Amino acid sequence: MNAAKSLTNGASPAERRAGWKRYKASMRYGLYVIFHPFDGFWDLVHEQRGSLPAAHTYLFLFLLTYVLRLMLTNFQFITAPIQYINVYEQCGSLLFPFLVLCVSNWALSTLFDGKGRFRDIYMAMCYALVPYILIQLPLILVSNMISFDEAAYYQVLGSVSVIWCVFLVFVGLMQVHDYTPGKTVIFLFFTVFGALVILFLILVFFSLLSDAIGFFVSLYREIAFRLY
Amino acid sequence: MKRTQRILSFALAALLLLPMSAALAVDDGFSATYTYNYDYWGDLRESPDAYRVDQVVYSRSLGLDVPMRKPQSLYAKGSDLYVCDTGNNRILQLRRDADKQFSLVRVISEINGAEPATFNSPSDIALDSAGNIYICDTNNNRIVKVDKDLNYLQSFVKPLDSTFDQSLSFLPSRLVVDSVGRVFTLATHVNKGLVKYEANGEFTGFVGANTVKYNLWEYIWKTFFTTKEQRDQQAAFVPTEYENICIDKEGFIYATNIVFSEYDLMSDVAKPIRRLNSIGSDILIKNDRYPPIGDLEWVEGTNDYGPSKFKDITVLDNDIYIAVDRTRGRLFGYDPQGIMLWAFGTKGNSEGAFLSAISIEHMGNDLMVLDENESSITVFTPTEYGNLIYRANDQYLKGDYDGSADTWREVLKLNANYNSAFIGIGRALMRQEAYGEAMEYFKMAHDRQNYGRAYRYYRKILVEKNIGWIVAVVAALLVIPLVIRKVKGVKEEVEAYERRKVAH
CATH class of the missing domain: 2.120.10.30 (TolB, C-terminal domain)
Structure with missing residues (x-):
């Protein structure tokens, strides 16, 4: 939080320098976390080694990697109809479920006796995306240097990046909430269920809202017709 | 601005199509999407x-x-x-x-x-x-x-x-x-x-x-x-x-x-x-x-x-x-x-x-x-x-691959959307060892296998031609840090020596 404040314009140069230093340290900490997940995620939240700006940066880099991958990967390895792809839509379709899962996780952590706050959960989830960025960005370059027969290497590395991320999410949530592995599995299951409930509520809300607006619009029209 | 542009381009297109519409109007039982x-x-x-x-x-x-x-x-x-x-x-x-x-x-x-x-x-x-x-x-x-x-x-x-x-x-x-x-x-x-x-x-x-x-x-x-x-x-x-x-x-x-x-x-x-x-x-x-x-x-x-x-x-x-x-x-x-x-x-x-x-x-x-x-x-x-x-x-x-490619070129003149034509031409180009061009044609047809095959030859030739540069760059990447470290080491030694001399 200090880092975020000290990066704003109101801060003195010294504060700003300190904030910048802390931001860099928390970014570099992402590299430590992915190789030492158990220690890493514990210290990330309990020892204040991570920071929100770094988490935002990683999330942004993740989205950037995803979009670049769609656009620049050699056509031998990806079937992406470039002419139909909408970058904002792609980002939204990643960001929205990500945030819904975070919210659902946070909401359910109360029931499951979790220790994590919302910003801890968000930070852990963002730091867990680092392997995807580190592997997929170079893979874009590699895809343009290898041929279709060598696709196996490309696919193995791609799978590793995803599996690594999933593992980190698991460990991250476990450490943030101070759970046992078994409890984390059940908790993740309920998190997905909770996300579905949230989506359902959003749908219901918007359909009711449009009904309500429709009612007032027709009421207004009715009155307008009667009066004039 | 955008709208005027659109209207203008539409009018232009209509003008261009005008002589054609006479030909289209002849109904021979074949609609445009026949x-x-x-x-x-x-x-x-x-x-x-x-x-x-x-x-x-x-x-x-x-x-x-x-x-x-x-x-x-x-x-x-x-x-x-x-x-x-x-x-x-x-x-x-x-x-x-x-x-x-x-x-x-x-x-x-x-x-x-x-x-x-x-x-x-x-x-x-x-x-x-x-x-x-x-x-x-x-x-x-x-x-x-x-x-x-x-x-x-x-x-x-x-x-x-x-x-x-x-x-x-x-x-x-x-x-x-x-x-x-x-x-x-x-x-x-x-x-x-x-x-x-x-x-x-x-x-x-x-x-x-x-x-x-x-x-x-x-x-x-x-x-x-x-x-x-x-x-x-x-x-x-x-x-x-x-x-x-x-x-x-x-x-x-x-x-x-x-x-x-x-x-x-x-x-x-x-x-x-x-x-x-x-x-x-x-x-x-x-x-x-x-x-x-x-x-x-x-x-x-x-x-x-x-x-x-x-x-x-x-x-x-x-x-x-x-x-x-x-x-x-x-x-x-x-x-x-x-x-x-x-x-x-x-x-x-x-x-x-x-x-x-x-x-x-x-x-x-x-x-x-x-x-x-x-x-x-x-x-x-x-x-x-x-x-x-x-x-x-x-x-x-x-087995007349080159003749086939020429025929495919004729097909492309009539229908530029014909995938098989691109593949056919690409194959002939590959036989003529024009791998770079072949790759372009295969890419046009989204033919991954053939593109990969052409690319392997293309890459091989590229590497062979520039092997000197590649070796030089790799060597430079390996040697330069070594040299830098060495120079730094010598410098530090000299400095330490100087410091000692001053202290004495």
């Missing part, structure tokens, strides 16, 4: 016409006293065309002269030396290499073999075999004869595959049964959760019958199937077109992104909604096969690799449109399509564009 093909993304792309109507043969133009009624099948051999005039219990033999005009040779309604001598709903006909005629005499429950003067030779009747359900009457509806005189027939209500007879008339079993497909959930549901009455109402787990068959010059049987679930088409479970070998396995080659299923998409809410249903299929001499679809009255041509060459046709009464296409045959590259309800035969001849596609394929099969 012929098309599908691109890599499965989107419909209009193309020039591959075939045009040469003529339509009606009962009147043949001078028939009794017009054709519900004809079921065509068979072409040499310049002879046989038409099964099923509704009138007769067979018409037509002949095409040098001017491509059809005339009636004879009407076959009786044969010599058989009991009964007349036909009852003859629904298919085939000739063997000796010129003997085989006729599916459906409602007389037999297939008769007669010589070319219609003298009775042999008949193939209901197999008295325990594998054949004796409670069914034998209703042969379609037949093919292979080069050694074996007869394969489709019989109505027989779902075990094609009924196979040896040349001597002996029944020797079934070939190529459709396999039954159901998933575990369906099985559990039907077995444990439905009553007997409900089960009887539902579709049973039985294999379906084929719709039509045809035999190619190598003796493989092409069969079409119209009973399948729409959802099984793309995953290639439905297999509406099959090529059966002697033990009845499907050996059709499918090297395209989409299996040969006819139309890939259809518009909801129209009368002719639904997947293509192939009523008949014919195989040209160069292994190109053409299937005719009843749903939208279209013809689909595929090359031996299963890549769609073209598709055309529509439903309707005008020339080149069908009400109910039921049978297709070919003479050379010309196509004849029989319409059941119109009782007409539409004759198509390939256009320049269609001929170019055939020529390019033939040249490729003969």
Whole structure:
């Protein structure tokens, strides 16, 4: 939080320098976390080694990697109809479920006796995306240097990046909430269920809202017709 | 600003189109989307016409006293065309002269030396290499073999075999004869595959049964959760019958199937077109992104909604096969690799449109399509564009790769959306070792395998040419840090020495 404040314009140069230093340290900490997940995620939240700006940066880099991958990967390895792809839509379709899962996780952590706050959960989830960025960005370059027969290497590395991320999410949530592995599995299951409930509520809300607006619009029209 | 631009460009386009609209206004029965093909993304792309109507043969133009009624099948051999005039219990033999005009040779309604001598709903006909005629005499429950003067030779009747359900009457509806005189027939209500007879008339079993497909959930549901009455109402787990068959010059049987679930088409479970070998396995080659299923998409809410249903299929001499679809009255041509060459046709009464296409045959590259309800035969001849596609394929099969590429270039001039042309040219370029150019063509056609192959050669040459630079860069990356470290070390030593000197 200090880092975020000290990066704003109101801060003195010294504060700003300190904030910048802390931001860099928390970014570099992402590299430590992915190789030492158990220690890493514990210290990330309990020892204040991570920071929100770094988490935002990683999330942004993740989205950037995803979009670049769609656009620049050699056509031998990806079937992406470039002419139909909408970058904002792609980002939204990643960001929205990500945030819904975070919210659902946070909401359910109360029931499951979790220790994590919302910003801890968000930070852990963002730091867990680092392997995807580190592997997929170079893979874009590699895809343009290898041929279709060598696709196996490309696919193995791609799978590793995803599996690594999933593992980190698991460990991250476990450490943030101070759970046992078994409890984390059940908790993740309920998190997905909770996300579905949230989506359902959003749908219901918007359909009711449009009904309500429709009612007032027709009421207004009715009155307008009667009066004039 | 944007709107004015749009209006301006629209006006400009209209101006440009004005001279063309006069040409378009001439109605020759071909609408703008008559012929098309599908691109890599499965989107419909209009193309020039591959075939045009040469003529339509009606009962009147043949001078028939009794017009054709519900004809079921065509068979072409040499310049002879046989038409099964099923509704009138007769067979018409037509002949095409040098001017491509059809005339009636004879009407076959009786044969010599058989009991009964007349036909009852003859629904298919085939000739063997000796010129003997085989006729599916459906409602007389037999297939008769007669010589070319219609003298009775042999008949193939209901197999008295325990594998054949004796409670069914034998209703042969379609037949093919292979080069050694074996007869394969489709019989109505027989779902075990094609009924196979040896040349001597002996029944020797079934070939190529459709396999039954159901998933575990369906099985559990039907077995444990439905009553007997409900089960009887539902579709049973039985294999379906084929719709039509045809035999190619190598003796493989092409069969079409119209009973399948729409959802099984793309995953290639439905297999509406099959090529059966002697033990009845499907050996059709499918090297395209989409299996040969006819139309890939259809518009909801129209009368002719639904997947293509192939009523008949014919195989040209160069292994190109053409299937005719009843749903939208279209013809689909595929090359031996299963890549769609073209598709055309529509439903309707005008020339080149069908009400109910039921049978297709070919003479050379010309196509004849029989319409059941119109009782007409539409004759198509390939256009320049269609001929170019055939020529390019033939040249490729003969090994004239460069000539094939030149022909494909001609095709591209007429239709720049033609994927096979890009692949054909790319292959020729690769043989000429122009790998970079070949890659561009393969990329245009989204051909990954060939692109990868060309790229490997391209990369090899690139590396070989620049090996000096590559070694130099790698060496530099290894050596420079070493040098830097060394220099730093020396510097520090010197500094330490200086410091010590000052201290002393």
